[in-house]
Amino acid sequence: MLCGGTTETKEATEEIQALVDKVHADLEAKDGNSFPHFKAVAYKSQIVNGTNYFVNIQVDDDKFFHAGIHQALPHAGSTVSFHSHQPDKSRDAIEYF
Numbered sequence: 896m897l898c899g900g901t902t903e904t905k906e907a908t909e910e911i912q913a914l915v916d917k918v919h920a921d922l923e924a925k926d927g928n929s930f931p932h933f934k935a936v937a938y939k940s941q942i943v944n945g946t947n948y949f950v951n952i953q954v955d956d957d958k959f960f961h962a963g964i965h966q967a968l969p970h971a972g973s974t975v976s977f978h979s980h981q982p983d984k985s986r987d988a989i990e991y992f
Contacts, residue, residue: 900941901949904989907935914964915950918977922952922962926982930954939989944968949989959984
């Protein structure tokens with residue numbers, strides 16, 4: 896990993912799913928749709944002033960989103976925020992966005 900770059904793609908963990916669950920409503924509001932199925936399948940991370948996560952989220956049998964999520968440093972309250980998304984993805988590679 897380059898300094899400031901993202902990690903290799905990894906399979907999602909329970910911790911990543913917990914982050915995704917925290918931004919579920921925000922992503923629905925941004926997209927204007929409801930997603931009862933919302934499962935993190937893979938992710939990349941980037942250390943910045945906290946950590947950026949780029950997560951591939953399955954929202955239907957064959958529909959995926961890529962979501963950008965930021966988790967602040969612990970001294971900043973460890974807040975989790977949704978900052979961007981790429982709709983209409985498949986289970987393709989996650990790129991920085």
